[in-house]
Amino acid sequence: GQNIDQPTEMTATEGAIVQINCTYQTSGFNGLFWYQQHAGEAPTFLSYNVLDGLEEKGRFSSFLSRSKGYSYLLLKELQMKDSASYLCAVEAAGNKLTFGGGTRVLVKP
Amino acid sequence: GAVVSQHPSWVICKSGTSVKIECRSLDFQATTMFWYRQFPKQSLMLMATSNEGSKATYEQGVEKDKFLINHASLTLSTLTVTSAHPEDSSFYICSARDRGNGYTFGSGTRLTVV
Numbered sequence: 447g448q449n450i451d452q453p454t455e456m457t458a459t460e461g462a463i464v465q466i467n468c469t470y471q472t473s474g475f476n477g478l479f480w481y482q483q484h485a486g487e488a489p490t491f492l493s494y495n496v497l498d499g500l501e502e503k504g505r506f507s508s509f510l511s512r513s514k515g516y517s518y519l520l521l522k523e524l525q526m527k528d529s530a531s532y533l534c535a536v537e538a539a540g541n542k543l544t545f546g547g548g549t550r551v552l553v554k555p
Numbered sequence: 556g557a558v559v560s561q562h563p564s565w566v567i568c569k570s571g572t573s574v575k576i577e578c579r580s581l582d583f584q585a586t587t588m589f590w591y592r593q594f595p596k597q598s599l600m601l602m603a604t605s606n607e608g609s610k611a612t613y614e615q616g617v618e619k620d621k622f623l624i625n626h627a628s629l630t631l632s633t634l635t636v637t638s639a640h641p642e643d644s645s646f647y648i649c650s651a652r653d654r655g656n657g658y659t660f661g662s663g664t665r666l667t668v669v
Contacts, residue, residue: 494657543650
């Protein structure tokens, strides 16, 4: 079966850095995605990792270690608009995307 | 970039009626589309994989006779919730594999069954 774990909630201060961890155990691995989702809206793509290492994209970075079944999303210089849910998703066997439970990030002034 | 259009964005229906949700890939062909359901404060749960020209593949626990999926063309997949009940009220989202090997999501449909 597929098991993807991430913390339920995190709180951080505007301008700070937050790291959201994701661990996974899946049947096969084709890649790992991070999405941002505001309440009532569809997820929007943030990052994609298929090889080990760090992918940097502006204020957002994502890291992957396939041997450890571990990824994290790093959000720097937090802004109020970053308050949202962040979803870790693994593309595994059958080319299907399986999502973790999502992490709600609350950015406080 | 790739765009997936989903509508309606919200619908209210009476218990026992059926509701159809459409998902279209606007600027690319999608042989495979995916349907998800999301309950409040929960993550996306894959319901089924829609395959153009063939039967959909349903996830365990999803009733295929209740959630009818049709993928008649390379740009359109539909999900019909048949004989809807209040427990079917949820946020339904479709997605498609886009040209860049990522997944593009529709804007979602909020279904409320009264």
